[in-house]
């Protein structure tokens with residue numbers, strides 16, 4: 285079978301849900317909510333472009349389950365049905381063309397910057413991020429047992445509303461150092477109660493989130509997870525532990541496991557500092573996927589670094605992954621899946637987005653800002669601007685983040 289035929293095959297999940305091809309758009313935070321974290325009309329426009337672009341599965345940027353705990357200014361927060369009509373519009377446009385549209389649900393835990401909240405963030409244990417983050421993040425407090433139960437229920441409530449609005453599934457954000465990932469890490473979770481200690485205890489939080497979502501949404505509604513292959517931190521969540529968690533989630537009936545890696549402290553998810561040999565294999569987490577494949581039957585999605593039809597098809601042919609996850613290329617070329625599936629394009633290289641200022645380039649956030657600006661253009665019905673200089677994007681980012689952060693804080697203070 286040639287590459288296009290392999291990528292064009294459908295995938296049927298255990299619950300019978302069919303994903304029409306093997307290309308998935310991975311989550312990218314759009315930051316297109318209002319200052320008070322409501323849904324805007326720009327989101328349906330953006331997701332219309334991705335649905336028409338041909339991906340079988342589109343996963344939204346992270347939607348926060350608690351408006352007191354944000355990852356960035358202008359996140360969407362989902363706690364109740366006040367935005368149902370706009371959510372319905374988002375779901376309607378995003379599921380056009382037979383597209384599966386899953387909402388990614390997240391709680392940032394301690395990775396909630398001062399920019400969006402003066403409030404003390406929460407975490408499994410009161411362990412701050414590395415010292416270099418001190419200027420940007422307040423030190424967290426330890427969650428109580430009641431807080432933990434409240435957060436679990438919030439994941440379930442958000443999933444229920446997403447389902448009611450017409451989203452066809454949800455994904456738990458269990459990667460990149462946010463709350464679920466903090467619970468899994470022995471470095472960030474040093475609790476002595478039933479939520480910490482052994483890997484079984486550290487995994488209790490995510491397993492409870494999964495079962496609470498299932499309870500609210502029923503068995504036919506897909507629930508996936510994005511999880512780290514490892515945190516790449518000394519004393520952190522290891523590859524072996526990650527596989528054990530994958531086995532527990534598989535046992536509990538998770539529908540799809542997306543594999544990524546890294547945290548704010550070690551931002552390896554976008555390929556920063558990965559070995560050249562790994563870059564050459566395109567996907568950063570493929571070796572891990574090969575190992576996990578031998579241990580779980582759950583469909584897998586690997587995200588990070590895929591850029592050629594041949595590389596994608598080979599990853600599927602080898603059996604290491606079932607879906608190919610892509611993020612950055614789709615912020616610039618939303619119709620890339622159609623081009624790949626119809627054989628019009630063989631590769632899509634995206635340049636590193638460096639400003640040339642070392643201090644700025646070392647902060648992975650700047651690259652994210654460049655892509656967020658491309659999404660914002662699409663969301664306003666404009667064409668992306670792949671030629672846009674990162675420095676221009678950076679300056680604009682500094683200005684808008686300061687303004688948005690200020691507005692968010694003023695709102696919270698009021």
Ligand SMILES: Cc1cc2nc3c(=O)[nH]c(=O)nc-3n(C[C@H](O)[C@H](O)[C@H](O)COP(=O)(O)O)c2cc1C
Nearest residue numbers: 310311312313345346553588589610611612652655
């Ligand atoms: C602008 C931007 C925003 C992102 N937001 C999220 C997010 O909300 N949730 C998430 O799980 N990953 C997020 N990611 C990570 C991507 O999903 C993906 O794992 C990463 O970009 C590597 O894939 P790629 O090489 O295809 O871009 C984001 C990446 C970018 C560039």
